[in-house]
Amino acid sequence: MYSRFCLLSLLLGCLIQLSLCSDTAVSVQGEQDHEQGNTTAKGRSGESRNKSSKAFPVVTVDFAHVRSPFVVALWILLASVLKLGFHFFPKLSSVVPESCLLVCVGLIVGGLLKTVGETPPILRADVFFFYLLPPIILDAGYFLPVRPFTENLGTILCFAVIGTLWNAAFVGVGLYAVCQIKGSGLEKITLLPNLLFGSIISAVDPVAVLAVFEEIHINELLHILVFGESLLNDAVTVVLYHLLEEYSYAPHIGAKEVILGILSFFVVALGGIFVGVFYGIIAAFTSRFTSRLRVIEPLFVFLYSYMAYLCSEIFHLSGIMALIACGVVMRPYVEANISHKSHTTIKYFLKMWSSVSETLIFIFLGVSTLAGEHHWDWIFISCTLIFCLIGRILGVLGLTFILNKFRIVKLTPKDQFIISYGGLRGAIAFSLGYLLNEKFPRILFLTAIITIIFFTVFVQGMTIRPLVELLAVKKKQDSRRSINEEIHTQFLDHLLTGIEDVCGHYGHHHWKDKLNRFNKKYIKKCLITGERSKEPQLIAFYHKMEMKNAIEMVASGGLPKFPSSVSMQTPRRRSTLSERLLPTLTKEREEEVRKILRENLQKTRQRV
Amino acid sequence: MGSAPSLPAWEIRNLAHTTGFTSEQIEILHRRFLHLTDGKATMSKDCFDNIPDLESNPIKSRIVNAFFDQRNLGLQSYGTVDEITFENFLTTLSFFQHMDENHTKEDLEYYKTEKLQFLFRMYDTNGDGKITLEELREIIDDLLSKTSNTEKTSSSIADAAMMEAANTCGGQMEPDQQYDGITFNDFLQIMQDIKIESKMHVRFLNMDTSAICK
Numbered sequence: 001m002y003s004r005f006c007l008l009s010l011l012l013g014c015l016i017q018l019s020l021c022s023d024t025a026v027s028v029q030g031e032q033d034h035e036q037g038n039t040t041a042k043g044r045s046g047e048s049r050n051k052s053s054k055a056f057p058v059v060t061v062d063f064a065h066v067r068s069p070f071v072v073a074l075w076i077l078l079a080s081v082l083k084l085g086f087h088f089f090p091k092l093s094s095v096v097p098e099s100c101l102l103v104c105v106g107l108i109v110g111g112l113l114k115t116v117g118e119t120p121p122i123l124r125a126d127v128f129f130f131y132l133l134p135p136i137i138l139d140a141g142y143f144l145p146v147r148p149f150t151e152n153l154g155t156i157l158c159f160a161v162i163g164t165l166w167n168a169a170f171v172g173v174g175l176y177a178v179c180q181i182k183g184s185g186l187e188k189i190t191l192l193p194n195l196l197f198g199s200i201i202s203a204v205d206p207v208a209v210l211a212v213f214e215e216i217h218i219n220e221l222l223h224i225l226v227f228g229e230s231l232l233n234d235a236v237t238v239v240l241y242h243l244l245e246e247y248s249y250a251p252h253i254g255a256k257e258v259i260l261g262i263l264s265f266f267v268v269a270l271g272g273i274f275v276g277v278f279y280g281i282i283a284a285f286t287s288r289f290t291s292r293l294r295v296i297e298p299l300f301v302f303l304y305s306y307m308a309y310l311c312s313e314i315f316h317l318s319g320i321m322a323l324i325a326c327g328v329v330m331r332p333y334v335e336a337n338i339s340h341k342s343h344t345t346i347k348y349f350l351k352m353w354s355s356v357s358e359t360l361i362f363i364f365l366g367v368s369t370l371a372g373e374h375h376w377d378w379i380f381i382s383c384t385l386i387f388c389l390i391g392r393i394l395g396v397l398g399l400t401f402i403l404n405k406f407r408i409v410k411l412t413p414k415d416q417f418i419i420s421y422g423g424l425r426g427a428i429a430f431s432l433g434y435l436l437n438e439k440f441p442r443i444l445f446l447t448a449i450i451t452i453i454f455f456t457v458f459v460q461g462m463t464i465r466p467l468v469e470l471l472a473v474k475k476k477q478d479s480r481r482s483i484n485e486e487i488h489t490q491f492l493d494h495l496l497t498g499i500e501d502v503c504g505h506y507g508h509h510h511w512k513d514k515l516n517r518f519n520k521k522y523i524k525k526c527l528i529t530g531e532r533s534k535e536p537q538l539i540a541f542y543h544k545m546e547m548k549n550a551i552e553m554v555a556s557g558g559l560p561k562f563p564s565s566v567s568m569q570t571p572r573r574r575s576t577l578s579e580r581l582l583p584t585l586t587k588e589r590e591e592e593v594r595k596i597l598r599e600n601l602q603k604t605r606q607r608v
Numbered sequence: 609m610g611s612a613p614s615l616p617a618w619e620i621r622n623l624a625h626t627t628g629f630t631s632e633q634i635e636i637l638h639r640r641f642l643h644l645t646d647g648k649a650t651m652s653k654d655c656f657d658n659i660p661d662l663e664s665n666p667i668k669s670r671i672v673n674a675f676f677d678q679r680n681l682g683l684q685s686y687g688t689v690d691e692i693t694f695e696n697f698l699t700t701l702s703f704f705q706h707m708d709e710n711h712t713k714e715d716l717e718y719y720k721t722e723k724l725q726f727l728f729r730m731y732d733t734n735g736d737g738k739i740t741l742e743e744l745r746e747i748i749d750d751l752l753s754k755t756s757n758t759e760k761t762s763s764s765i766a767d768a769a770m771m772e773a774a775n776t777c778g779g780q781m782e783p784d785q786q787y788d789g790i791t792f793n794d795f796l797q798i799m800q801d802i803k804i805e806s807k808m809h810v811r812f813l814n815m816d817t818s819a820i821c822k
Contacts, residue, residue, distance in 0.1 A: 408706060408806065408809065409806060477801070482772055483765065483768050483769045483772060484769050484772055484773060484798055485801070485802050487747065487748065487751065487765075487769060488798075488799070488802060489802070490751055491667065491730075491747065491751065492727075492807060492808060494665055494666055494667045494751070495667065495671060495727075495730070495808075496704075496807075496808070496810060497661075497665060498662055498665045498667065498668065498671040499671070499701070499704055499810050500810055501659050501661040501662045501665070502644075502656070502659065502662065502671070502701075503637065503640060503701065503810065504640050504643075505810065505811070507810065507811055508811075509810075510661070517664065536751075536752050536753070538748070538751055538752060538765065539752065539761055539765075542761070542764075542765050542768070546768075592763075593764055593767050596760055596761070596763075596764040597764065600761075600764075
């Protein structure tokens with residue numbers, strides 16, 4: 001109780017400071033804006049007058065020149081303290097997902113700022129796209145589970161491309177039909193603005209999906225399907241947005257424009273991936289030489305990824321796909337080269353930044369709701385909501401029906417429900433709406449977007465957890481990857497490749513095997529330092545596992561009698577196990593095993 | 609390939625019935641079989657040497673032996689045959705078919721057990737029904753492709769793997785029993801979490817038999 005009280009008082013302190021400094025900030029701002037010309041002369045003469053009449057000021061208060069960084073730091077501090085605070089109320093955080101609570105807090109803060117009389121800050125699109133979004137996407141891309149992603153790539157691409165196009169078309173055309181109804185007052189909105197609105201609102205948002213799905217722990221397949229879709233549909237959204245914005249000026253849409261659109265999609269998607277791969281390779285190559293200066297290794301990872309993002313933004317390519325490609329390509333080589341401490345640093349910095357970004361995004365969504373003007377139109381907004389929901393369900397159902405003909409592991413109706421229910425919209429839609437030109441009914445669109453976001457975050461976000469429990473959807477299995485699993489998976493890969501070769505079938509496994517061999521022969525030699533370039537995957541995995549176990553062993557205090565690949569059991573069981581195993585492992589062998597493990601540990605420790 | 613003798617229709621129907629392939633797949637595989645055997649009716653082990661991609665496979669010998677293993681061909685005894693017919697070829701390949709949901713639950717369980725039996729037999733080279741430490745070490749040596757200085761690490765990996773298996777499966781044993789190898793039931797238990805039986809399939813749909821070996 002005492003800790004909660006302290007936290008609340010800390011929170012209140014932050015809020016008061018915030019309102020105070022925006023007060024002084026705005027007043028100072030006001031002076032600077034309106035009295036620009038006079039201030040300099042007056043100020044200087046005033047100062048000199050002050051200087052001559054008063055003594056030297058021992059204590060001065062000059063808030064203006066630290067205003068910007070101070071406010072930014074204060075917002076981040078507020079966000080972090082809030083995040084901390086939620087974990088003190090476990091009952092609340094188990095019912096309501098964190099994103100909802102953050103939006104509510106944003107609303108409260110916005111309300112507070114409004115009552116104080118200041119305009120609350122709006123989530124500016126450039127701040128969002130350049131500073132808040134990249135850490136989240138880089139965190140997702142760097143730690144993307146590559147194997148399930150590539151196994152389901154076809155399905156994910158179908159949902160991302162065809163699903164998003166279908167959603168955009170359905171919502172756009174549906175709203176256009178509604179707008180044409182006489183008496184709705186919306187006849188001025190023609191087809192193209194509606195389609196543009198449809199394309200903005202139809203994209204599943206990675207930030208929202210991450211925030212909600214992180215807490216419900218569903219099985220890996222569903223998680224990667226929805227999350228992968230939210231990442232890859234960025235290309236479609238970018239193309240549709242720019243395309244429709246351009247064409248709204250053009251009087252006539254013909255076949256040429258459609259073809260250019262399709263071409264542009266390929267350029268945006270493949271170009272983004274190419275930029276990402278390029279920077280990923282350079283990052284991997286740079287990490288080869290960082291053995292003398294381990295301290296800046298994490299910096300290279302972050303900088304090269306950020307450069308990939310910015311470079312792709314220069315050409316209006318898909319920045320998200322560039323970041324994902326960069327992270328995925330870079331990771332195996334960088335991890336082989338960098339020290340263990342750098343690896344931990346990268347992991348925790350990425351988690352920290354993405355967590356803070358996510359918190360800030362949701363708070364600002366709440367604040368921005370109260371900040372801008374709104375144009376509420378019952379028909380438009382309720383129709384948008386209905387069309388979004390129905391469009392998503394129809395799209396998922398239709399696509400799954402076709403995809404199940406090709407998939408080995410079929411998607412059950414339960415899976416389909418979770419996929420369609422997990423199509424959450426978020427801050428990307430808001431920012432894209434914010435960037436719209438004035439000639440569109442921007443205020444109406446923004447209000448509708450905010451309503452949809454609130455609906456998905458609150459209603460869908462809150463109800464998805466009880467629904468998952470109700471439908472008994474398979475949860476994520478917490479199993480650690482064991483050495484047996486690794487051996488058998490590798491064996492099976494080789495076996496399937498062999499069978500494909502016997503049948504003469506150049507299938508999935510054949511190309512994967514060719515890629516692996518090419519990687520081992522040429523690429524690893526260039527991008528990984530020294531001896532580790534020749535290390536087979538199984539040995540690398542084994543070393544990593546032993547290292548992890550050894551660290552755990554040391555952390556739990558003292559070495560147990562046996563090599564640590566045994567999962568922890570009660571001491572009595574372990575002794576009987578050891579007796580059982582000893583006959584096969586003679587004393588010499590046991591000593592040998594322990595010696596090897598110690599040597600390996602020392603070797604891997606030296607790399608740290 | 610135009611001069612290759614094709615199978616009579618009744619034989620194709622028969623084979624489809626016993627192995628579960630469709631008649632198209634059987635025809636394509638038959639053409640492939642004849643290509644590998646150079647027109648002969650039976651296949652021996654050196655026919656597999658004609659496939660260049662298989663040479664770089666680390667477990668090539670195990671795969672080839674699996675085709676000639678009597679246990680896979682339905683015979684209960686242990687040992688290998690020297691020549692296999694087309695029907696034997698198909699039987700071995702049928703372990704890699706995909707089982708769709710049209711079958712009953714017992715059928716699916718049966719097929720899953722059959723696939724895992726096939727995999728188990730590939731590990732258990734001496735046929736005694738258990739994967740011993742030696743056999744595990746040989747598997748790991750194969751996977752590491754015998755690159756230099758890996759003997760010590762491969763034996764420690766094998767020990768670690770056996771220890772893990774003993775831990776997962778040995779819980780039901782009496783305190784005085786020894787754990788000397790992974791039996792098939794233990795193997796099933798280990799594979800439970802990995803769901804390898806759903807990954808163990810090859811798509812037999814679009815095969816272009818002309819794009820192949822030498």
